[in-house]
Amino acid sequence: MADAAKTCVDAALAALSGYLRIPAISCDPERADDVRRLAGAVCADLRALGLDNARVIELPGALPVVAAEWLRQPGKPTVLIYGHMDLQPVKGEIWTSPPHEPTVRNGRLYARGAADDMGGWVSHLFAIKTWLELTGELPCNIKLILESEEEIGSPNLERYMDAAPEVFSSDAMVLTDCENPSTSIPGLTTSLRGILEATVTVSALTADIHSGLWGGMAPDVSTGLMTLVARLVDDDGRLREPRVAVPLSWQTPAWDVPLDTKVIREGAHLAPGVDPLPCRGHPPAEHLWRQPAITVLTTTLPTAERKKNALRQSASAILSVRVAPGQVDAVVKEAITRVLTTNTPGGAKVEVKWAAGESGAWLYSPQGPAFEAADRAYVRAWGRPLLQIGVGGSIPFVALFGRRFGDLPLILNGVIDPLTTAHGPDESLDIGVLSKVILTNVYLYAELGAALGSRRDP
Ligand SMILES: [Zn+2]
Missing domain, CATH: 3.30.70.360 (Alpha-Beta Plaits)
Structure with a gap:
């Protein structure tokens, strides 16, 4: 299984590159056709992969979602995988290679959306493929939901939840649009400002x-x-x-995230001679x-x-x-x-x-068998468990899932790393991370399938 997961990376990169050539920029109404073209292509691929009921769902006034499932393990838990297909715009940015022409350099795949978030959910497609090709089945039930309005704040996702609740009902959710503290330390996002x-x-x-x-x-x-x-x-x-x-x-090593002066200096684009703000005895991550x-x-x-x-x-x-x-x-x-x-x-x-509206601040306590299962999968693929991290920004879809499904295990992970520059020029995906995450997902399905009961009808 591990060998198969590792050898499929080239095929995963090829599929990913095909998707990345479609400029599915959700904030640009002129790109709505591209978003729909991508949704159609992905839907066809999900069908070919062996998933059931692959479909494009459209609500009036919204860009589509793609859903598919594999529910052939009665008695086993159902794991929902969420990802998004849409991209941030590239206007005004200067790229080393064209943003919609995926290019590999120094072990990284450069393209808008490579890591945020196409690599995130494509890693699941190839984990599913590995299981189906080798055993003809999956070790748990799977539902897949791919949104195409995440980069504009998921304005219609709750409408989709109301209109198609069967797409979302599950025993655990894996939300694949978050980041890792480094290419060797996997991250589990547990809070948002x-x-x-x-x-x-x-x-x-x-x-x-x-x-x-x-x-x-x-x-x-x-x-x-x-x-x-x-x-x-x-x-x-x-x-x-x-x-x-x-x-x-916070004073324990579990929160000792790699956020040193060099990382802050580079990440925050500090001008020469400017220092990060003094931490006054607190961990830098607390301030962020x-x-x-x-x-x-x-x-x-x-x-x-x-x-x-x-x-x-x-x-x-x-x-x-x-x-x-x-x-x-x-x-x-x-x-x-x-x-x-x-x-x-x-x-x-x-x-x-x-201004009207709630802030969407979110704090989650990851406890229970699903997170123990996730840690076991990460230990097998990365050699270490997930490190709990926070995000200084606000991600509307996470706050929404937290509000609607906060009673379920929500595993917020992804393929983004500190060099990804999501939303900026030269966005990239570390190919080694993609490879490890495909393998992690292969193990994750098995671990979740064994650790969780089925609480809902698949
Ligand atoms: Zn994203």
């Missing part, structure tokens, strides 16, 4: 006034806005409150994954074209707040609103308007 957005408007005057005649006596909304926003953060620029009391488990952060997205401060010697009537800014997993949105909003609206310069009027 959420995101909230607020528009802050400071108003003080009923007309612009002369800054020489009135400066120092009338409130300046520009410095007022900056002062109020600055009150939210400490000298490092980190949100002062609310902070999270991070559990002691488990604490909130705030960013100014836009302001209406006067621009060069509007330069004049005047105090302005009002100024506003849009703030983005990354909400830490475990934080309550209402508590975060209240604390920030209070700081911004208290003791304003000259009693200037400050309005804080929060």
Whole structure:
């Protein structure tokens, strides 16, 4: 089985390259035909692979999903595999080789979507193929769902869940769009930060006034806005409150993720001479994954074209707040609103308007037989168990699966590694990782099949 899984890597790369040549960019309405062409090609391949009921499902106003299944093991658990077929745009990016012409260099496959996320689910197709070719069956039941709107925030995925619940009903889910801390350390994503957005408007005057005649006596909304926003953060620029009391488990080696200065410097594109923010006695990963952060997205401060010697009537800014997993949105909003609206310069009027919607912060505790089974599969293929990691960003589909299926084991893994540059130029997939993940999946089906009962009708 292991030999077969290893030798199929070339075939997996060939299939993957075929998919990657289709520019299935979901945010571009002109590419909707490409998205559908890819969905059709994948569906035909799933059928040829030996999966049952391979189909393209379309809801009005949405891009399609592809679903297929293999449910011939009554009494065995059903494992749902989720991946996405769509791609981020490439406009304005400079690539070494064309983004939709897959190219192998130095052990990596370069193409938009190579790792995010085509490699993720193609690794499952070849694990399935290995089982079916060698034994004629799978060691558990499998359902496959491939979305094509992940890169635009999965706006219709919940509608698909409502319209076709049978596609999703399962005993465990493997969501293959996440990353590994390195090419030798496999990652299990267990938390996401959420995101909230607020528009802050400071108003003080009923007309612009002369800054020489009135400066120092009338409130300046520009410095007022900056002062109020600055009150939210400490000298490092980190949100002062609310902070999270991070559990002691963070001090154990299990959280000792490889996130050293070099990784941060490269990953964050720090300019020469600039250092990462000081960690103040906390692990770097805590600041990235488990604490909130705030960013100014836009302001209406006067621009060069509007330069004049005047105090302005009002100024506003849009703030983005990354909400830490475990934080309550209402508590975060209240604390920030209070700081911004208290003791304003000259009693200037400050309005804080929060955009609708929940932050989607997510915190998961991976416990039980499914995760023990996953660890056994990873130990066999990688020589070590999964390392629990967080993500500083927000992934709408994960928050959605967490909300709808949080009672099931959710295994968030993937083929992305720190050199992947997902969403950026020269996105790439480490071919060694692809090979290990195909093998991992081969073992994972067997381990899950043996470890879990069947709780639902397949
Ligand atoms: Zn993705």
